[in-house]
Amino acid sequence: MATTLPRSLPPDVVRENGGPARIFMALVPLLAALALLVGGFILLRDLQTQETGTVSPLITAALAILWGVGGIILLFVTAYHFVERLPMPWPARLEPWVFVGPALFMLIWALFLPALRTIVLSLQDADSVNFVGLQNYTGVLSDPGMLTVFRNNLLWMLIGTTFTVSFGLLVAVLADRSRFETLAKALIFLPMAISFVGAGVIWNFVYAVKPSDAAQIGLLNSVVVSLGGQPQAWTAFFQPWNNFFLIAIVIWLQTGYSMVLFSAAIKGIPSEMLEAARVDGANEVQIFFSIMIPYIMGTIVTVATTIVIFTLKIFDVVIVMTGGQYGTSVIATEFYRQYFTYNNNGYGSAIATILLIAVMPVMAYNLRRFAQQEVF
Amino acid sequence: MAAKKSGKKRMGGFWVNGGLIIICLLWTIPTLGLLISSFRDRVDINRTGWWTVLPHQDWVASEQIKPEPDVDRNQPMTLAGVTATFEEFRQGIEQDGKRLIWIGNRRVGYLEVQEQKITANTNFTLENYKQVLASDDYTATLSDGTTVTERGDNMGRTFLNSLAVAIPATIIPIFLAAMAAYGFAWMRFPARKMSFALVIALLAVPLQIALVPLLRDYVALGINGTFLAVWVAHTGFGLPLATYLLYNYISGLPRDILESSFIDGASHFTIFMKHILPLSVPALAAFAIFQFLWVWNDYLVALIFIGASPTNQVLTQRLAEIVGSRGQDWHLLTAGAFVTMLLPLAVFFGLQRFFVRGLLAGSVKG
Numbered sequence: 001m002a003t004t005l006p007r008s009l010p011p012d013v014v015r016e017n018g019g020p021a022r023i024f025m026a027l028v029p030l031l032a033a034l035a036l037l038v039g040g041f042i043l044l045r046d047l048q049t050q051e052t053g054t055v056s057p058l059i060t061a062a063l064a065i066l067w068g069v070g071g072i073i074l075l076f077v078t079a080y081h082f083v084e085r086l087p088m089p090w091p092a093r094l095e096p097w098v099f100v101g102p103a104l105f106m107l108i109w110a111l112f113l114p115a116l117r118t119i120v121l122s123l124q125d126a127d128s129v130n131f132v133g134l135q136n137y138t139g140v141l142s143d144p145g146m147l148t149v150f151r152n153n154l155l156w157m158l159i160g161t162t163f164t165v166s167f168g169l170l171v172a173v174l175a176d177r178s179r180f181e182t183l184a185k186a187l188i189f190l191p192m193a194i195s196f197v198g199a200g201v202i203w204n205f206v207y208a209v210k211p212s213d214a215a216q217i218g219l220l221n222s223v224v225v226s227l228g229g230q231p232q233a234w235t236a237f238f239q240p241w242n243n244f245f246l247i248a249i250v251i252w253l254q255t256g257y258s259m260v261l262f263s264a265a266i267k268g269i270p271s272e273m274l275e276a277a278r279v280d281g282a283n284e285v286q287i288f289f290s291i292m293i294p295y296i297m298g299t300i301v302t303v304a305t306t307i308v309i310f311t312l313k314i315f316d317v318v319i320v321m322t323g324g325q326y327g328t329s330v331i332a333t334e335f336y337r338q339y340f341t342y343n344n345n346g347y348g349s350a351i352a353t354i355l356l357i358a359v360m361p362v363m364a365y366n367l368r369r370f371a372q373q374e375v376f
Numbered sequence: 377m378a379a380k381k382s383g384k385k386r387m388g389g390f391w392v393n394g395g396l397i398i399i400c401l402l403w404t405i406p407t408l409g410l411l412i413s414s415f416r417d418r419v420d421i422n423r424t425g426w427w428t429v430l431p432h433q434d435w436v437a438s439e440q441i442k443p444e445p446d447v448d449r450n451q452p453m454t455l456a457g458v459t460a461t462f463e464e465f466r467q468g469i470e471q472d473g474k475r476l477i478w479i480g481n482r483r484v485g486y487l488e489v490q491e492q493k494i495t496a497n498t499n500f501t502l503e504n505y506k507q508v509l510a511s512d513d514y515t516a517t518l519s520d521g522t523t524v525t526e527r528g529d530n531m532g533r534t535f536l537n538s539l540a541v542a543i544p545a546t547i548i549p550i551f552l553a554a555m556a557a558y559g560f561a562w563m564r565f566p567a568r569k570m571s572f573a574l575v576i577a578l579l580a581v582p583l584q585i586a587l588v589p590l591l592r593d594y595v596a597l598g599i600n601g602t603f604l605a606v607w608v609a610h611t612g613f614g615l616p617l618a619t620y621l622l623y624n625y626i627s628g629l630p631r632d633i634l635e636s637s638f639i640d641g642a643s644h645f646t647i648f649m650k651h652i653l654p655l656s657v658p659a660l661a662a663f664a665i666f667q668f669l670w671v672w673n674d675y676l677v678a679l680i681f682i683g684a685s686p687t688n689q690v691l692t693q694r695l696a697e698i699v700g701s702r703g704q705d706w707h708l709l710t711a712g713a714f715v716t717m718l719l720p721l722a723v724f725f726g727l728q729r730f731f732v733r734g735l736l737a738g739s740v741k742g
Contacts, residue, residue: 069544103553103619111613179389192724198695200699202713332676348588352585356585
């Protein structure tokens, strides 16, 4: 008997399953767990929406962890218990869904369906009542202001990616031969821990400007004045170059990321390969360009793609530094403005959909690579 | 040959280390300037650059001359052997390596005799931090003894809000993702490939596309403006990467451990809880740090789903508000920015190794 059973079903499960009474008994805790999750949801909602202000956020957080993690574990345990007691083919069929179901539910609710709904919204008018076909797209694409927006995003992608990749590569190569590699890498990597809003403040302070007869408190203007120049409002009236001063912030933030990946890739180059090239008389520059670069090309593509997507979606830095004024607006800030300042759902959704279309090639690439994996 | 090689390396060493030091300085100085400024007196921040805390040559007061009260300040005055009008004194008069300069207003001001000296502005204070953390009106004492009462920025409470948002929004998606990763890696079921393809496809989706429909659901559920809204959003947005990373890790665990457990009669549930979770701690920790920093530093999601509700605001929102409304109050901005950076920097320095491992797993592998 036991040999005919699927291997993944332990004996005790087989003994216990079947029997409507047992199934019903197992359904009770599952329903109780669901009720607890819903009840916790309502409790947490009411704790927050009642403007009492007396509940400490830490208590709310503790409750949330208890509710979220405890509730999910409880749901998981009771659902598993219930599924095990169903008649024969069902436990094996449903078990996997107990594991992947909750995550898939969240993904579909919070990402997949909203994406589809946004696409529908983009085909409707500003108040999302009537369908207007592609009018929002033609409107967005023919708006002269949007031309600047697309140009800016292109600048972000080109300049941001080029410099982030080059600096990361440079630091990785230099640090690899340096005595204080760990310290240097930690310092370059440190901005990764800083929020865009925080980085915005840091760089606003570097770019700070005072009237030309007062002492400059911003580092950049102080250097410029000491070299005999005039102080500038770098991120405002210095168009279109102000965009570069914003892009510099993201280069500063993201170089750590590219450095870490390149550093690991460079350390993966077989040392015999480098030694052989040195014996053949290649100098370090030749080694860099004809051995290292081709060897880590895969990593370079990965990093560049990540940064391109990242700069495509750039929002926080621009909003904090200029609010999208002075010709620095980008797709994501324009999206925000259309939705939340002008309440134009149609335009806002069309812009978000354009953003989605722009990352489509990356999605396709990821899926194709996934399809080629043998494991699946 | 060997000698030549080592000589070459030393030469390289100079340029390599020199170049690296310059880049490191470029990368560190902006943050350092912010940190130093946050401890400086509010008047000083606006009058001199933060680098003047370092020793430098400057005019330093050596003597104060208070003119007699009956001196007519609208006529040229003779002070310290120099005759000049009030306006000229206020501009500053240089002679014999000394500078005479009028400090304060016409009626109660005085003349200061200054000399060039090596000096440093080491007038540090904690007032800025006290003010940004204060919840009510805060009375700051300035370096010249006067006091100013201004509204505190309530960042103490906001800090707690950020914790309340970030901790559940880190733990919940990790647990969900670990379960799903186990299911995808160790179980076979119809639609498995399609479901995982959905995870992969959603990896690169810009979250902007999901914001507005999700906001409508929140309004319908009555959770708009609450922490719940942000937890759900961050859970959904973090899940593709979390599931993908943990799948990579869990599918790489040695199969024989699990097969022997099966033969011993363990269920998937037991295996997941007793074997997989403990074995996956490095990957879980790596993603936890990643997600925590991401949620803590997030601005867009909080801006949309918490919005203007002042009781539930998080740090990035508060800081962005100060930037918008009091963008020249550098004493508040510098201290406020540093308050928002405190925890990420601590996490970063304490757990850097895990963080790096997470980054590498996310991008190089797969």
